Amino acid sequence: MAGPTLRDVAKLANVSIRTVSNVVNGYAPVSDELRARVQVALDELDYRPNLIARNLKQGRTGMIAFVVPELDVPYFAELAREVIKAARAHGYVVMIDQTDGDGDKERELLGRDSRATMFDGLLLSPLSVSAEELRERGNRVPIVLLGEHIYNGSFPHVAMDNVAAARDATAHLLQLGRRRVAAIGDQPYATGETAQLRTAGYRQAHARAGLEVHDELIVPTAHFHRRLGAEAMERLLALPEPPDAVFCYNDLLALGAIRALTRAGRRVPDDVAVVGVDDIEEGQYSTPSLTTVAPDKGEIARRAVDTLMESIRGELGPPPEIVVPHRLIVRESTAGEE
Amino acid sequence: MAGPTLRDVAKLANVSIRTVSNVVNGYAPVSDELRARVQVALDELDYRPNLIARNLKQGRTGMIAFVVPELDVPYFAELAREVIKAARAHGYVVMIDQTDGDGDKERELLGRDSRATMFDGLLLSPLSVSAEELRERGNRVPIVLLGEHIYNGSFPHVAMDNVAAARDATAHLLQLGRRRVAAIGDQPYATGETAQLRTAGYRQAHARAGLEVHDELIVPTAHFHRRLGAEAMERLLALPEPPDAVFCYNDLLALGAIRALTRAGRRVPDDVAVVGVDDIEEGQYSTPSLTTVAPDKGEIARRAVDTLMESIRGELGPPPEIVVPHRLIVRESTAGEE
DNA sequence: CATTATGTCTGCATCGTTGCAGAGCCTTCA
DNA sequence: TGAAGGCTCTGCAACGATGCAGACATAATG
Known part of the structure; x- marks a missing residue:
């Protein structure tokens, strides 16, 4: 041995x-x-x-951890690939952990016996744990928050502008002449901060177009999964006045929604246009292909890792709020044949 | 600090x-x-x-590594989720690494300065590195091979019966009355062992049905990605006698193929029926939903982790060859409306 | 030729923790 | 009263590596 x-x-x-x-x-x-x-x-x-011995002596491990709620959510898997790549450029390897969005498993990371001390830094996509809690219970390990949660000034944070992204997506649908634009994915409670930002963007787009929001068209979902997207869509179709377009808060919801529409015999985009967020690869190959708001994942990963490295080297000033660019990619689900 | x-x-x-x-x-x-x-x-x-110090003293880290070619291939992401779960049950955490199917990065794992020594065990899904090479250059770290590569007796190995799986998929198409069944995904070279097993199963199914295989219907692909599935399908459609069914060696190829078919105006399954392998979640929500051969991912992960634990504890005898069950899941891409 | 510089090589201490053996002290019982 | 035993608590050594200071031999210098 x-x-x-x-x-x-x-x-x-x-x-x-x-x-x-x-x-x-x-x-x-x-x-x-x-x-x-x-x-x-x-x-x-x-x-x-023996790397363990070497690590002990040198006080560093050359490892960072990337903590995501669910690894088989394509967005996180695709982001993980970029994070691994970015870290490799700094001579670091990445350990990926999955919390299932379970607050307890997330808190394990902060506890006294946490394995977090084994890493030189942490990249967190928290879901249940509030930033508040993080700050109070945090270890001494450098942390960078990723994508989720509102910035509260305590930690470096990398994300796209969620309000603008949602506004762009909704505006696109409105520009196509759609007048009953639904929203799938709101999460009107403490840990649904990202979702709420997107709802805000959705409302802004309506306001700027001088249109009213029909609140019954905003359907909350507990998670951002295909199944819930399909269920939400079914509920919308059962309305007396169903929508003629849907803005889904991520691509999985959108793909679920498209599935429900197809099954119900509605044509996409003719009857109902659909937009998602994330630009996962799957959306390029779905039928119809999916219009989406694409955050620059490579940039998110690079900025996050770079910031973490600075923090590890102790060169980081006050925690930066980093906003990465996004862009709307129009595909068949809103534009018809390519 | x-x-x-x-x-x-x-x-x-x-x-x-x-x-x-x-x-x-x-x-x-x-x-x-x-x-x-x-x-x-x-x-x-x-x-x-300080866990590093504790680890040094105790000679173990409580970490295993799961090495995959590509994390954003849904099959691996879904498997990773199961591996993390299985390892947690043993009090272990999992570090996930990605090699991009790049032989050099894979070999890094075996080299003198490999970080592999930091782990109590390794779960490998090798692509480029041959088992031969593994045995020669391997570290002292316990290893379990997963899913890919032919068993050669040197390492414990967990996989489904690839020949039987391919045979079942192909037989299903033949039973539907299809007579020109194509195969997408062959890899007739050293590191394409899994693909070759599937080709063998494809041939067996034909033989058992007393049918001839048309070699021009077997299209090799360098990788198992959507894009290559679409390209392969386009090539098949260009044949003088295009196929009326396709067996794709994984679901991504199948989804790419369906995409190409739809774009070309062919109906699935009416004109061409499609079967994949892996049962990734995406296939349940695609349009049409995807018929597939489903390996039991939970079982693969559990058996692999259990075996690795035995090996770590030094309780493992001769390297076992573990075969996990698979089953055909019929969905719309071969059966029409559900 | 003595002195300083140069180039190799080595031993000791240390990183933060745990295994082991044992030092005290108090109780128990012959 | 004294020996034996039990309970707490402690110091030393060790895990396997690296930082540091210095030992030693040889080469360069005045």
């Missing part, structure tokens, strides 16, 4: 532990002859440095 | 380091009075144990 240590190699090569360490790390001047002898011993024993 | 250590707490509470450690771990008898005094000091300083 336990592999050979520097001590074993040193004994075999008949040199000091310190010299072996120097050879392994390429430090300090070591004569060619000795270097060769040590190398032979290294190969012979197939020595692998 | 550096938090308080046992030493700091001990000094404050005016007891020995060892006693603080005992209080923290609930070990050994400590008088109520002392325990209380230490607790006060612990709270005062907000002590957090």
Whole structure:
């Protein structure tokens, strides 16, 4: 089980532990002859440095953790890919953890026995834990918040402008001439901050167009999953005056909604136009392909990781609020044939 | 940066380091009075144990790594969720890493400076690295291979029966009366072992039905992505005698194929029936919904993690070959309206 | 030739924790 | 009263690596 240590190699090569360490790390001047002898011993024993020991000594692990509610939500998976890439550029690896949006599992991260201390920094996409709670119970580990939750000044935070994004999506539908635009995904309670921002944007777009919002067209959902999108859409279709367009707060809801529409025999976009948010890859290949508001995931990941690195190096000033760009991508679900 | 250590707490509470450690771990008898005094000091300083040090001392980290080619391939994301769950049941956390199917990044894992030594075990879904290479260059870390690659007896291996799965999918199409059944996803080269098994199953199904295989209907693809599925389908549609059914080697290829069919004005399943493999959630909500061969992902994850745990505890005999069940799930893409 | 500089190599201490053996002290019982 | 036992508590060593200061031998210098 336990592999050979520097001590074993040193004994075999008949040199000091310190010299072996120097050879392994390429430090300090070591004569060619000795270097060769040590190398032979290294190969012979197939020595692998014990990273835990190295970490202990150096006080850093070279690992950061990326905590998401659900890994099989494509948005998070796609973001995780970008985070891994961005971290690699800094010589860091990423550990991904999944909380299921479960407040208790999230709080585990903050508790006394948390594994968080094993990481040089944390990238959090919190769902249930409030920023308040984070600040109070937080460990000493540098943290960057990602995408979710309202900025409260305590932590660096990276996200797109959710209000503007929702406004753009809704405005697009209104510009197409749709007049009963529904919204799927509101979360009118404490931890639904992102959803509320999107609802605000939805209302702003109506206000700017001089149109009224029909509150019965705003359907809340507990999660942002396909099934709930489909259910919400079914409820909307059962209204006396069903909508002629839907703004869904993410692409999964939108895909669920499209599914419900298709099943009900409505044509998309002819009868009902649909917009989502996130630009997950799936939306490019769905039938119809999905119009969506695309946050720049690569930029989110890079800015978040860069900020975390600064924080780890202790070079970070007051926690920045970083806003990354987004853009509307029009596809078949609102524009008909491409 | 550096938090308080046992030493700091001990000094404050005016007891020995060892006693603080005992209080923290609930070990050994400590008088109520002392325990209380230490607790006060612990709270005062907000002590957090240094897990790195603990790990070094105990020789284990409580972490395993799950290495996948691409995290934003839904199958891997969904599997990752199950792996995280299974590991949690053993008190383990999972670090997820992504190799992009890049042989070099995979080999990094095996190299001398690999971070692999930081984990108690490795769950690998290798793509480029051959099992051969794994065995030669492997570290001392326990390994379980997952899903991909042919078993070669050197490592524990968990997968479904790929030949049977492909046979079932193809047989289903043939039973529907389809006579020109195409196959998308063959990989006739060293690292395409899984794909080759599926091709074998495809051929077996034809043989058992007494039908001939038309080799021009077998389209290889470098990866299992939507785009390549769409491209392959376009090529098939351009044939003088296009197929009336397609067996795709995974769901993403199938969804890409359906997309290409829809765009070309073909109806699914009326003109062309489509089957995939993996049972990703997306296939339940696509239009049409996707018939697929579903491996039992929960079971794969559990068996893999259980096996890895045995291996970590040193209780594992000769490397087992574990086959998990699969089943055909018929949806609209072959059966019409549900 | 003595002295200083240079280049190699080594031992000790240390990171923060836990395993182990044992030191005190108090109780119990012959 | 004294030995044995039980309960608390402590110090030392160790996990495997690296930082530091210095030892030693050799080369360069006046």
